[in-house]
Amino acid sequence: MYGMKSGLALAMAGVLAACGSADRYPVASPPVTEEVRIAFNTVEVRDVSLPAYAASDEIHRQDATGKLVSDGSVLWADSPERAVALELSRNLARLTRARVASEPWPFEAFPDARLEVRFESLIAGADGQFRASGQYFVGVPDGRRERSGLFDLAVPFNPQGGPQAIAQARGQVILDLASFIARNGLR
Numbered sequence: 311m312y313g314m315k316s317g318l319a320l321a322m323a324g325v326l327a328a329c330g331s332a333d334r335y336p337v338a339s340p341p342v343t344e345e346v347r348i349a350f351n352t353v354e355v356r357d358v359s360l361p362a363y364a365a366s367d368e369i370h371r372q373d374a375t376g377k378l379v380s381d382g383s384v385l386w387a388d389s390p391e392r393a394v395a396l397e398l399s400r401n402l403a404r405l406t407r408a409r410v411a412s413e414p415w416p417f418e419a420f421p422d423a424r425l426e427v428r429f430e431s432l433i434a435g436a437d438g439q440f441r442a443s444g445q446y447f448v449g450v451p452d453g454r455r456e457r458s459g460l461f462d463l464a465v466p467f468n469p470q471g472g473p474q475a476i477a478q479a480r481g482q483v484i485l486d487l488a489s490f491i492a493r494n495g496l497r
């Protein structure tokens with residue numbers, strides 16, 4: 311019995327040590343150099359849906375064969391779905407000067423519009439392009455200006471730049487997505 315407990319304790323210590331040795335990479339917000347006028351004063355960023363690999367804490371990339379690869383010791387600094395929703399909210403607020411927040415909506419008055427984004431892909435490619443594609447939906451309580459649209463964006467990055475280059479590219483593609491949605495879905 312004692313041997314079993316000490317073996318379990320050693321195994322747990324190994325798991326904890328492995329968890330502690332991971333490198334975590336944050337996504338910095340790139341500078342906003344434009345302002346986009348939109349038709350709404352308040353916008354709630356609701357559901358942001360990511361593919362399983364993009365929702366994982368591990369940073370994935372696509373190799374030359376098209377296979378998705380990752381390293382368990384190279385992780386995003388925050389939960390990807392939460393982080394992308396916050397990045398999108400922050401970028402929309404900075405671009406539009408509207409009051410934007412991710413769900414749950416923190417204010418008493420309901421938002422003028424609600425945004426949902428469903429990613430089909432969000433991946434760093436072996437070709438040096440970080441791609442984001444999917445669909446967005448803008449819901450409006452009166453129903454008159456509801457919209458949806460497809461997006462397919464890419465930004466270059468240096469594949470030899472490692473996780474830092476991938477994180478920088480993700481930050482830029484989410485800013486580009488915020489600009490695209492502001493121009494096409496929130497006007």
